[in-house]
């Protein structure tokens with residue numbers, strides 16, 4: 001690719017399809033797989049995932065509109081704090097499958113909106129619970145959200161109150177389906193299972209005490225993705241087997257999971273060109289075309305984005321080519337801020353101005369979380385690589401509306 005066609009995002013839709021199908025295959029039937037659209041909501045990505053997921057989780061009115069348009073027949077779950085009245089009304093109008101209620105105020109607002117809708121409109125809700133977690137299995141894991149102060153979900157006392165209001169029939173058009181808890185992220189399969197087990201136990205206990213049924217428990221997303229070791233993958237087989245054991249113990253239960261990062265991270269790359277290589281006070285820097293305004297993931301998470309160097313032999317200039325040899329290189333972008341770093345101190349055999357660099361694991365929380373307009377550099381190109389010609393085969397009825405992506409394999413925009 002010529003340098004001025006870079007940077008570019010490359011997405012391998014075929015790899016994404018196989019990965020999603022493998023995730024689905026690892027999960028028992030009574031586990032519904034929802035993709036958290038905020039990880040990467042590109043329409044092509046949603047369409048590639050559609051055959052393997054049961055639906056999509058959206059977290060704003062904007063995502064709701066976008067995802068509904070991209071995959072019109074797909075069931076949606078609407079979560080997120082601070083939903084406005086207009087967003088809730090839109091969700092009811094769209095007919096979302098589930099509403100994840102995050103506060104008592106929101107429950108009242110939803111109750112009123114459904115009551116007003118002339119007797120037709122019902123909403124199926126999950127109460128999002130901010131549950132305290134306990135147990136030895138969880139010691140030492142980086143639990144970020146559960147049982148701690150957050151703007152998300154209902155504290156145990158608020159959860160009790162909402163359950164009581166629902167049980168007392170205050171909201172005749174709201175159907176309580178169960179509990180939702182997305183308590184942490186970056187957890188391995190064993191820890192995820194320990195968390196899921198606690199959430200299910202709590203749901204069972206709440207149902208018993210409130211003399212209701214909570215047939216559905218959404219145990220959230222947050223499956224670990226290790227940027228330091230791209231080959232280390234979340235153990236979906238072990239996770240599926242563990243969820244199967246939980247389901248065996250609770251015959252009336254349906255579980256739902258809503259991963260984002262672990263679904264799409266591995267299927268995206270950010271490819272660019274080395275513009276310059278230089279020394280600064282003992283550190284070797286490569287400056288690449290683009291930067292964290294396109295790929296904010298390493299800045300947001302404070303990690304080194306995994307990368308590969310693709311050598312380019314051509315050097316058109318009469319002056320010496322800037323080069324780094326057998327030394328660690330820090331990869332910076334074009335922004336005038338020291339925070340614009342994609343990877344630090346990466347050992348390379350040789351790196352020269354004009355070589356290409358491909359940053360891996362850029363398929364989730366990458367382009368869509370980046371501050372695109374800072375410094376007004378051009379936007380990257382987007383290529384959706386696709387070998388699939390038999391796209392209609394594995395398509396369930398509700399997804400039939402979308403036409404198969406055409407060859408040639410790559411589309412830019």
Ligand SMILES: *Cc1c(COP(=O)(O)O)cnc(C)c1O
Nearest residue numbers: 036182185221222223259260261
């Ligand atoms: C962000 C989010 C997810 C997805 O989390 P990942 O770490 O990307 O798997 C799932 N559920 C909720 C409620 C979220 O906010």
